[in-house]
Amino acid sequence: MTVRFGGFKAVDDLDLDVDAGKLTALIGPNGAGKTTFFNAVSGLIRPNEGCVRLNGHDITGARPYQITAAGMLRSFQIARGFPRLTVFEHLMLYDQHNPGENIVTALFGGWRKREGETAERALGVARRLEIDHVLDNRVTEISGGQKKLLEIGRGLMAEPDLLLLDEPVAGVNPTLAEQIGDRLRDLVAGGLTILLIEHDMALVGRIADHVIVMAEGKQLATGRFEEVRNDTNVQNAYLGG
Ligand code: ADP
Numbered sequence: 001m002t003v004r005f006g007g008f009k010a011v012d013d014l015d016l017d018v019d020a021g022k023l024t025a026l027i028g029p030n031g032a033g034k035t036t037f038f039n040a041v042s043g044l045i046r047p048n049e050g051c052v053r054l055n056g057h058d059i060t061g062a063r064p065y066q067i068t069a070a071g072m073l074r075s076f077q078i079a080r081g082f083p084r085l086t087v088f089e090h091l092m093l094y095d096q097h098n099p100g101e102n103i104v105t106a107l108f109g110g111w112r113k114r115e116g117e118t119a120e121r122a123l124g125v126a127r128r129l130e131i132d133h134v135l136d137n138r139v140t141e142i143s144g145g146q147k148k149l150l151e152i153g154r155g156l157m158a159e160p161d162l163l164l165l166d167e168p169v170a171g172v173n174p175t176l177a178e179q180i181g182d183r184l185r186d187l188v189a190g191g192l193t194i195l196l197i198e199h200d201m202a203l204v205g206r207i208a209d210h211v212i213v214m215a216e217g218k219q220l221a222t223g224r225f226e227e228v229r230n231d232t233n234v235q236n237a238y239l240g241g
Contacts, residue, residue, distance in 0.1 A: 001013070001014050001015070001037070001040060001047045001049065001050030001051070001052070002014075002047060002048050002050055003033075003036050003037070003039075003040050003045065003047050003048055004048045009217050010033045010036040010049070010215030010217055011033045011036050011037050011217045012033070012216065012218050013049075013217075014033070014037060014050075014217065014218060014219055015050075015213060015219070016037075016215070016219065018085050018162065018193060019193070019209070020144040020161070020162075020193050021188065021191060021192075021193055021209060022189045022193060022194075022209040022210055023074050023185070023188045023193075023196070023207055023208050023210070024190065024193075024194070024195045024196075024208065024209065024210045024211070024212060025196055025197075025204045025207075025208035025210070025211045025212070025225075026038075026195060026196065026197050026198075026212050027193075027197075027198060027199070027200050027201070027204060027211060027213055027214070028059075028213050028214035028215050028220070028230075028237065029215060029237055029238055032214040032216065032237075033214055033216070033217040034197045034214055035197070036217075037167070037214070038074065038164055038166065038197060040052070041164065042064065042071075042072065042074040042081060042164055043061070043062055043064045043066075043067045044057070044064070044068060045062060046060070046061045046148075046236070047060065054067070054070050054071055054139070054161075054162065055070065055071055055073050055086075055161065056116075057070055059072070060192065065100070070157050071160055071161035072087075072160055072161070072162045072163075072164065073155045073158045073160035073161060073162070073163055073164070074163075074164040075151050075152055075154060075155035075164065075165050075166070075168075076166070077151060077166075082139065083139060084138060084142045084204070085136065085138065085139060086128070086135065086136050086137060086138055086139070087126070087131060087134050087135050087136070087137055087138075087139065087142060087146075087150055088119075088122055088135040088136060090110040090139060090150055090154065091121075091122035091125060091126065091150070091153055091154065091157055092118055092119065092122055094118070094122075094154055094157035094158065098145050098176070109195070113145060118157075118224075119139060119159060121159075122135075122157065123135075125153045125156045126153060126156055128156070128183075128186065128187065128190070129149045129150075129152060129153050129156075130149075130183065131146050131149050131150060131153065131182050134146055143176070144171060144172050144173075144176065145172045145173075145176030145177075145179060145180060148168055148169065148172055148176075148180055149180060149183060151168075152165065152168060152180075152183070152184075152187075153229055156187070156192075160192070161192070161193060161194070162193045162194075162195065163192055163194050163195075164194075164195050164196070165184075165194060165195070165197070165198075166196075166197050167196075167197055167198055167199060167200075167210075168180055168184065168196060169181070169198070169199070169200050169203055170199070170200075174202070177200060177202075177203055178203075178206070181203050181206055181207040181221070181231070184196075184207055185207055188209075201229075204225055205225045205226075205229075208225055209224075210223070210224065210225075211223065211224065211225050211228045213228050213231070213234050213237070215233075215237040220233050220234055221233060221234050
């Protein structure tokens with residue numbers, strides 16, 4: 001895949017595969033093109049060349065809701081807009097991001113039934129992430145780590161096969177980062193595929209099955225964390241050499 005901004009190739013003929021049922025970490029120095037790649041994969045921008053395939057389907061240029069329906073979800077930071085809502089309500093809100101679906105269910109009278117199903121799902125997601133004890137707390141009352149888990153939980157409400165995460169432990173302390181890492185491993189053990197961008201190398205070393213290193217829009221190295229860490233090209237890229 002290639003993504004250009006004017007004459008500049010932010011993603012330069014990059015060809016990546018993500019193994020199903022594994023946790024893959026995308027790392028690389030600032031400006032490597034990681035975010036641009038995520039934006040192209042998740043449908044926010046269209047690649048200039050190449051395509052995105054998910055479960056055998058070509059989803060290049062598809063709308064974000066179509067991509068979600070195909071089984072991929074990108075988790076975003078929780079908007080600051082709803083400080084009065086509880087953790088449970090934030091999980092329930094997920095459905096309101098699919099207005100098309102809500103109109104259909106409303107038309108066919110299935111709304112109440114669906115609301116019950118969504119509540120069940122919210123409870124299940126909260127249990128898997130071990131945030132079920134704060135379901136009734138407002139988001140302003142939970143810790144930074146719990147907020148990160150809630151962001152992941154919002155993504156899981158769509159029951160994706162592949163979850164894309166942007167720096168899931170950014171800004172949380174090392175102990176909480178470890179706990180979040182453990183929950184991510186639990187999700188992968190349960191069959192989820194995860195692709196994450198992460199700068200915290202301790203976390204990547206602990207939880208990633210597979211690491212892809214990007215630099216200047218290209219893939220620089222790939223393999224297990226120990227392998228890529230010892231790669232001279234990778235060390236030079238991080239040192240700006
Ligand atoms: P990373 O996430 O690895 O830090 P980015 O994907 O954010 O890297 O950026 C890759 C390169 O593309 C950078 O040089 C950045 O300045 C450039 N870039 C990103 N978005 C745009 C844009 N909308 N317009 C022009 N250049 C951009």
